Amino acid sequence: xxxxxxxxxxxxxxxxxxxxxxxxxxxxxxxxxxxxxxxxxxxxxxxxxxxxxxxxxxxxxxxxxxxxxxxxxxxxxxxxxxxxxxxxxxxxxxxxxxxxxxxxxxxxxxxxxxxxxxxxxxxxxxxxxxxxxxxxxxxxxxxxxxxxxxxxxxxxxxxxxxxxxxxxxxxxxxxxxxxxxxxxxxxxxxxxxxxxxxxxxxxxxxxxxxxxxxxxxxxxxxxxxxxxxxxxxxxxxxxxxxxxxxxxxxxxxxxxxxxxxxxxxxxxxxxxxxxxxxxxxxxxxxxxxxxxxxxxxxxxxxxxxxxxxxxxxxxxxxxxxxxxxxxxxxxxxxxxxxxxxx
Amino acid sequence: xxxxxxxxxxxxxxxxxxxxxxxxxxxxxxxxxxxxxxxxxxxxxxxxxxxxxxxxxxxxxxxxxxxxxxxxxxxxxxxxxxxxxxxxxxxxxxxxxxxxxxxxxxxxxxxxxxxxxxxxxxxxxxxxxxxxxxxxxxxxxxxxxxxxxxxxxxxxxxxxxxxxxxx
Amino acid sequence: xxxxxxxxxxxxxxxxxxxxxxxxxxxxxxxxxxxxxxxxxxxxxxxxxxxxxxxxxxxxxxxxxxxxxxxxxxxxxxxxxxxxxxxxxxxxxxxxxxxxxxxxxxxxxxxxxxxxxxxxxxxxxxxxxxxxxxxxxxxxxxxxxxxxxxxxxxxxxxxxxxxxxxxxx
Numbered sequence: 001x002x003x004x005x006x007x008x009x010x011x012x013x014x015x016x017x018x019x020x021x022x023x024x025x026x027x028x029x030x031x032x033x034x035x036x037x038x039x040x041x042x043x044x045x046x047x048x049x050x051x052x053x054x055x056x057x058x059x060x061x062x063x064x065x066x067x068x069x070x071x072x073x074x075x076x077x078x079x080x081x082x083x084x085x086x087x088x089x090x091x092x093x094x095x096x097x098x099x100x101x102x103x104x105x106x107x108x109x110x111x112x113x114x115x116x117x118x119x120x121x122x123x124x125x126x127x128x129x130x131x132x133x134x135x136x137x138x139x140x141x142x143x144x145x146x147x148x149x150x151x152x153x154x155x156x157x158x159x160x161x162x163x164x165x166x167x168x169x170x171x172x173x174x175x176x177x178x179x180x181x182x183x184x185x186x187x188x189x190x191x192x193x194x195x196x197x198x199x200x201x202x203x204x205x206x207x208x209x210x211x212x213x214x215x216x217x218x219x220x221x222x223x224x225x226x227x228x229x230x231x232x233x234x235x236x237x238x239x240x241x242x243x244x245x246x247x248x249x250x251x252x253x254x255x256x257x258x259x260x261x262x263x264x265x266x267x268x269x270x271x272x273x274x275x276x277x278x279x280x281x282x283x284x285x286x287x288x289x290x291x292x293x294x295x296x297x298x299x300x301x302x303x304x305x306x307x308x309x310x311x312x313x314x315x316x317x318x319x320x321x322x323x324x325x326x327x328x329x330x331x332x333x334x335x336x337x338x339x340x341x342x
Numbered sequence: 343x344x345x346x347x348x349x350x351x352x353x354x355x356x357x358x359x360x361x362x363x364x365x366x367x368x369x370x371x372x373x374x375x376x377x378x379x380x381x382x383x384x385x386x387x388x389x390x391x392x393x394x395x396x397x398x399x400x401x402x403x404x405x406x407x408x409x410x411x412x413x414x415x416x417x418x419x420x421x422x423x424x425x426x427x428x429x430x431x432x433x434x435x436x437x438x439x440x441x442x443x444x445x446x447x448x449x450x451x452x453x454x455x456x457x458x459x460x461x462x463x464x465x466x467x468x469x470x471x472x473x474x475x476x477x478x479x480x481x482x483x484x485x486x487x488x489x490x491x492x493x494x495x496x497x498x499x500x501x502x503x504x505x506x507x508x509x
Numbered sequence: 510x511x512x513x514x515x516x517x518x519x520x521x522x523x524x525x526x527x528x529x530x531x532x533x534x535x536x537x538x539x540x541x542x543x544x545x546x547x548x549x550x551x552x553x554x555x556x557x558x559x560x561x562x563x564x565x566x567x568x569x570x571x572x573x574x575x576x577x578x579x580x581x582x583x584x585x586x587x588x589x590x591x592x593x594x595x596x597x598x599x600x601x602x603x604x605x606x607x608x609x610x611x612x613x614x615x616x617x618x619x620x621x622x623x624x625x626x627x628x629x630x631x632x633x634x635x636x637x638x639x640x641x642x643x644x645x646x647x648x649x650x651x652x653x654x655x656x657x658x659x660x661x662x663x664x665x666x667x668x669x670x671x672x673x674x675x676x677x678x
Contacts, residue, residue, distance in 0.1 A: 041492075048495045054667050056625065057499045072499045073627050073668060081494055085627040088502025090486070092494050097486045099501060116491050135674070163493035179496040183671035185389065231491075236483060238476075244487050251491060253484035259473035267506055286503035287481040301475040303484040305497070355663035362637065364644050364659070386667075393666040396619050396673065397638035402526065403533050405543060410525045413547060414518055 037125035037141040038118065041154065041249075043161035049079045049092070051160045055134070055184035057083075061177045063284045064269065070286050071182070115231050119143070119248030122227035123151075130155050133164040134184040143249055149173065151307050152249060155180075168250075168288075170307055177288055177305065218256050219298065219321050225313035228252055245314070250306035252314060261294035275312055276319035282308065295319065352376055357387050361394055477507035515565060517554040527640075528569050534635045535577045537624035545580070549573040570640040571650035574632060581628050622672035630665030633658050 054075045061068050074083045081092040091098040119125060123143040130140035130153075138155040145151050150173060155165035165180035218241050222230045228245035236242050236255065245252040263281070270281040275293070282291035288305035293315060300318065304311050352372055359365050360373045377383050481504040488497040520528070525546070532545035549572045560568055623631060636642045636650065644662075648655045 044493045045491075048493060054664060054671065056668060056672060057495060059499055059503065070499075070503050071625055072503070073630070074495050074499070075664070081498075083495060083498040084501055085629050090489075090498045090501045092489065092498065095490050097489065097498075099482060099486060134671075163496060166493070166496045179499055183668060183674070185667055185671040185674075232487070234483075234487070236480070240475075240480075242480075242483060242487070244484075246491060251484070251488040251497075253480070253487065255475065255480050255483075257473060257475070262472035262474045265472075265474045285481065285500075287485060287500035290477060290481065290504070290507075292475065299473040299475060301477065301480055303481050305488065353660075355660045358663035358666060359644070359659050362644070362662075389670045390663065390666045393670040393673070394638055396615075397623070397634065397666075397669070400534070400616055400619055400639065402530055403539075404526065405529045405546070406539070409529075409543060409546075410521045413521060413550060 035120070037127050037143075038120050040127065040139060040141055040156045040161070041119060044154070044156050044163040047157070047161040047163065048074075048076055048081050049094075051162060052076055052078065053162070053184055055181050057179060058182045059177075059179050059286045060175075061284050061286060061288075062175070064271075068286070116246045117227075117229050117231075117248040122247045123249055124148075133157075134181045136164060136184070138164055168305065168307055171309055176284065176307060219296075219318055220256075221317050221321050224254075224317035225252075225310055225315075228310075228314060247306070247310075250304065250310065252302060252304040252306060252311065254314070254318070255301040255303070257299050258297060259299050260297070261292060261299045263292075263294075266292060273312070275315040278315070278319050280312075280315055282311070284308070291315065293318075354383075354386065357383065358390050358394075360387070361391055475507075478502075478504055515553075515560075517550050520553050520565075520569065521550055524566060524569055527566055528573055531570050531635060531640045532573050532577070534620070534623060534639045535574065535632065537620065541580075545573055545576050548576045552576065564646070566640065567642055567646050567650075570636055570642055570646075574636065574650055578628070578632070618673060619669075622669050625672055626665055626668055630661050630668060633662040634665040634669065637662055 055073070057072045057074050059070045059072065072084050072088075074081070076082070079093060083090050083092070089099075123145070126142050126144070128140050128142060130138035132138065133155050137158045139158055141152075141154040141156060142150055143152040143154075149169075149171060151169050153165075153167040153169075154163060155167075156162070157164050164184070165178070167175050167180075168177040170176050220230060220233060220241075220243050224230070224245055227247045228250075229247070230243060231246050232242075232244040234242040234244065238257070240255050240257045243254040243256065245254065266281055267283070270283045270292075273280050273282065278293055278295050280291055280293040282289055284290075287303055289303070289308045289311045291300075291302040291304075291311050293300050293302075300315075302311055302314060304314075356365065356369060356373050360370060365373065377387060482501050485497050485501050515523075528549060529542060529546050532549070533539065533542035536542045536545055549569070552572055552575075553569075623634070626634065632651065633647050636647045637644070642650070644655050644658045647658045647662075651658065
């Protein structure tokens with residue numbers, strides 16, 4: 001117990017020092033708030049792999065039929081993060097991910113997050129003292145849109161920096177997607193000098209294949225919707241190209257393939273909307289919004305943890321790009337200039 | 343998490359084995375020495391002991407009155423003959439059907455629905471150029487890519503959880 | 510009990526309660542528990558599970574565990590079978606969420622927490638703390654090394670404790 005108290009003290013001191021530094025560097029209140037929040041988010045990115053723990057995470061999402069829930073066991077052991085079980089298990093170590101049965105079917109290597117946009121560019125970020133989550137005091141990073149509406153709350157553990165809860169809200173302030181620890185024990189710093197646990201053996205190894213050019217006929221706007229920037233383009237096999245967008249806080253993947261969408265194969269219960277004269281069908285799932293649309297001989301599957309209206313904005317960009325031949329020419333020829341880490 | 347060493351080779355799960363009397367005398371002594379010197383280990387031992395005690399204190403539950411008698415009575419005619427081997431997982435559905443006429447009807451109805459779905463699938467089989475996005479694997483690909491740019495736990499939690507879309 | 514092998518009637522009469530309790534803690538509800546017991550007795554009757562004299566309850570615990578795991582695998586293989594067109598129904602609310610709402614007493618809370626444990630952890634916990642099996646017997650029943658049983662059991666208990674603490678907070 002005393003160890004934990006002293007650790008909290010060190011962390012608070014470090015935070016205090018960093019806050020002080022931020023004030024000196026960014027005297028404007030807005031910049032200061034954004035900076036503190038960004039620092040907390042940056043720390044939360046790696047906290048799961050720098051602290052050992054066992055816990056259960058609950059995903060809650062809302063559909064027209066009511067609230068859906070899924071519980072997922074998670075653990076971290078000396079940098080090896082395990083999420084889920086059996087065929088749904090993913091093991092993470094650094095930037096590698098093993099996914100599939102027993103966490104060992106496929107190894108994904110991935111590029112780093114360095115090139116993501118800064119969240120403070122689009123979002124007005126602030127921090128506030130939050131409620132306890134799983135009994136642990138939190139600092140909440142609040143993200144507001146241009147209109148001042150709260151669109152996300154991220155509850156960060158004050159002592160470890162671990163992200164304990166992530167809440168996404170719609171335009172009216174209602175939570176649409178929520179991922180939260182419901183049980184957490186044994187949050188420790190890994191014992192020093194110990195060999196890390198062995199990573200799973202991959203049966204199949206693959207990388208997110210970076211594409212220098214998107215194939216002919218694939219639309220890939222370099223910016224889409226409200227402040228989403230294209231940060232990666234990957235080949236997914238079977239003619240599917242993944243376009244990965246980020247606004248620094250939320251991520252969106254647009255999967256694009258040639259053909260005509262088999263609308264009848266989609267489950268009933270989706271929300272049918274027309275965006276820029278194009279039909280879209282969307283579903284709320286454990287992974288966030290999944291939206292389908294189809295135009296100009298291409299099928300689009302968009303998956304995002306962003307609020308649903310952000311996804312709609314993205315569709316507009318794609319629809320416009322497709323409708324204007326000049327634009328289409330530009331986007332098809334888009335080359336991965338600034339993002340050439342592959 | 344298990345096997346996490348705390349400065350020695352003694353894994354943490356030795357604490358459960360300690361409570362269950364599954365350790366050799368040497369290992370017990372080692373655990374006790376560790377417990378004497380580590381508040382953290384004592385706290386974990388308390389946790390595990392509490393969970394173990396709670397489970398062992400669960401009350402004995404009884405099936406509905408007459409459950410076994412019904413099973414015995416229903417089984418007698420079947421027992422006369424020898425049933426074929428090679429029983430598969432479908433057995434449990436048959437067992438359900440045998441136990442409850444209501445369920446039998448339900449299973450039959452589901453079977454009918456499944457058959458209808460097969461017929462429907464054949465009748466409206468997709469044309470070659472019709473695309474059915476493989477949503478489960480696409481959501482996983484998104485989660486895996488997202489997880490390197492933000493907190494890994496919240497994005498990876500959704501892996502394998504998006505089902506219900508046809509392949 | 511010819512050849513030392515108990516008949517299924519003897520099992521039902523003399524060990525039905527044990528069988529039902531293990532099934533109930535594995536499945537988490539009376540309906541599924543009854544299905545598991547019935548299927549386990551069918552396997553006993555058909556001689557589908559090899560009997561080794563000495564540990565009748567160990568043998569029964571193994572059978573009902575196998576039935577349970579077969580059922581889990583069957584559901585995983587065909588997760589969307591029953592309602593293929595309804596994405597909202599495919600990932601059901603977790604047992605923890607369901608059970609938590611109706612939990613009235615302490616044992617209900619423990620049962621709800623147990624049901625929230627993933628099967629990989631729930632099975633060794635039930636076999637050890639409900640069926641009172643040794644690590645070696647559990648390892649044999651599950652076909653995994655004793656070390657795996659030990660670590661899953663320990664992790665399972667810690668998760669259970671964490672869930673119970675959360676529920677009380």
